[in-house]
Amino acid sequence: MNKLPELIFNISRKGKTGVSVSLNQFPDELIAINKKKLRNGIEDFPSLSEVETVRHFSNLARLNHSVDNGFYPLGSCTMKYNPKVNEKIAGIDNLSAHPYSPVDLVQGNLRIIKELEEWLIELTGMDSFTLTPSAGAHGEFTGMMIIRKYLTSLGDPRKIVLIPDSAHGTNPASAHFAGYDIREIPSNDEGIIDLEELKKHLDEDVAALMMTNPNTLGIFEKNIVEISKALHDNGSMLYMDGANMNAFLGIVRPGEIGADVIHLNLHKTFSTPHGGGGPGSGPIGVSKELSKFLPVPRITSEGGKLKVKYFTEEGIGRIKNYYGNFLVMVRALAYLMALGKENVSLVAEDAVLNANYIRKELEGHLDLPYKGKTLHEVVFSDSGLKVKTLDIAKRLLDYNIHPFTVYFPLIIHGAMMIEPTETESKETLDNFISVMKTILKEAEENPEYLKNSPHNTPVSRLDEVYAARKLILRWEKSEV
Amino acid sequence: MDLTNYKFSKDHEWVKIEDDIASVGVSDYAQKEMGDVVFIELPEKGSSFVKGDACSNIESVKAVNDIFSPLSGEVVDVNTTLEDTPENVNKDPYRSGWIYKIKFSDPAELTDLLDANQYEEYLKGI
Secondary structure, eight states, X not given: OOOOOOOHHHHOOTTOOSOOOOGGGSOGGGOSXXXXXXXXXXXXXOOOOHHHHHHHHHHHHTTOOOTTTSOOTTOTTTOOOOOHHHHHHHTOTTOSOOTTSOGGGGHHHHHHHHHHHHHHHHHHTOSEEEOOOSSHHHHHHHHHHHHHHHHHHTTOOOSEEEEETTSOTHHHHHHHHTTOEEEEEOBOTTSSBOHHHHHHHOSTTEEEEEEESSOTTSOOOTTHHHHHHHHHHTTOEEEEEGGGGGGTTTTOOGXXXXXXXXXXXXXXXXXXXXXXXXXXXXXXXXXXGGGGGOOBOEEEEETTEEEEEOOOSSSOOBSSSTTSOHHHHHHHHHHHHHHOGGGHHHHHHHHHHHHHHHHHHHBTTBBOSOOSOOSSOEEEBOTTOSSOXXXXXXXXXXXXXXXXXXXXSTTSTXXXXXXXXXXXXXXXXXXHXXXXXXXXXXXXXXXXXXXXXXXXXXXXSOOHHHHHHSOOOSOOOOOO | XXXXXXXXXTTSEEEEEETTEEEEEEOHHHHHHHOSEEEEEXXXXXXXXXXXXXXXXXEESSOEEEEEOSSOEEEXXXXXXXXXXXXXXXXXXXXXXXXXXXXXXXXXXXXXXXXXXXXXXXXXXX
């Protein structure tokens, strides 16, 4: 493991310099900035030679852990491996165009958007898609605005959105921003929505149910067809959060099980960059009766030519400037085309197989609060251990493994949510499983050692509480 | 600590009544479950809540948790010292860790709350 480099300020020595360009050798008119306005230097700015500076930052960069240099079981919900060919294609010269370009000059770009829409329609069974939203929560908000507009067109937007207690935190936030009050529905003993409990909440005020399927426990909501029927009988809509689409991509089409609105995350399921700031993309698919409310711009086909509609009579209007994050769409289309229609479902099959392999191997070693079948992820609990979830997560760092998601979903005590995704080999999974077993043995025999872990990383256990309470975001010269 | 004058909701808030004012905080069990508290969003003084409304939230190193108002009424005071010392919720949840005071409008709601013994029994079933 690399050591933590010294702070750049500490290795600075007065008088050292990196690149030195003498301004005197250039005539004044070639210097863009008026000489009088140039600073003489910045106080406390570090002085190093060029090579020292390069080494400093290279050594810092080497401390990064990413999916490119180690196992990263945060899964598709956070980040799965993005095949490099997508990046190559998104990097092709002249692929990006100015958003105000005349449509005649950007037919290829529009075709990319249109073809991706068609792929997503086919994969989800929805009637139509917009690719404009910038991320999942933006898509949720767009979807809830569409539901609001649709219900308003029927006479009453209604007041309440139901959300299960296992939901993603963004769901209540998005529904609230769209003007709805939230009512939480408890999960049953199996970790899924209880149909009878749901029916108790269905009244004329309920606009929609927002559910993630499979839910955040990785469990498929097996009553989904009855749930959507109960909602529709009540005049309410079913919003499906597609953050976990990786679990049944190419196998289940949400449009066929009653979803009225679904959002997908291109940066999750469709293998585009994520984490570290994106940009993301959260397309929305809607059923036929909601399609006229989609936001603009809409891409239409007329006589073999693609056109852009900037205004629709009944749509919710614009939700973002221009068309959305175009190069993310390029990566998603490249990903899908590389897989091919006949292979898309392998993503889900392998993701589910990998997660269940880990589940099977670790079941019995860790508490599994919900015993039902799980798909692309498995959620264990720290109940019965001498250490906490956080201690196990920290110890994993010593083995060069990025920890899984911890303490989510909230309905599980000390949740450890493990999602390996489809790209990991059996050897990688076996290594992870064996490391986990070693750690659990350590937890039993020497819990104190885990409570003080990690031991082999550049810095040991950080005081996260102190850091959160006394937030310091920039370096300041010590007074001493 | 003597909790005779405290009542508890099943969402793990406590209330302590003085005349028509109730102090509200979170139980010892809740603070342990949440872990170290790093930030508290206090309700606004003068705002009104219906019982069960999310009126404030507590951020710990693990997650952000809603505080559901155990009683209906108007917020008459908030514990601004928690802005600088959120750790009081962990160290002293029943005294200096109080979050807000509410002038409650419906004394009948008090009967829905548990006393300390009932709450302890309730925790055993979780």
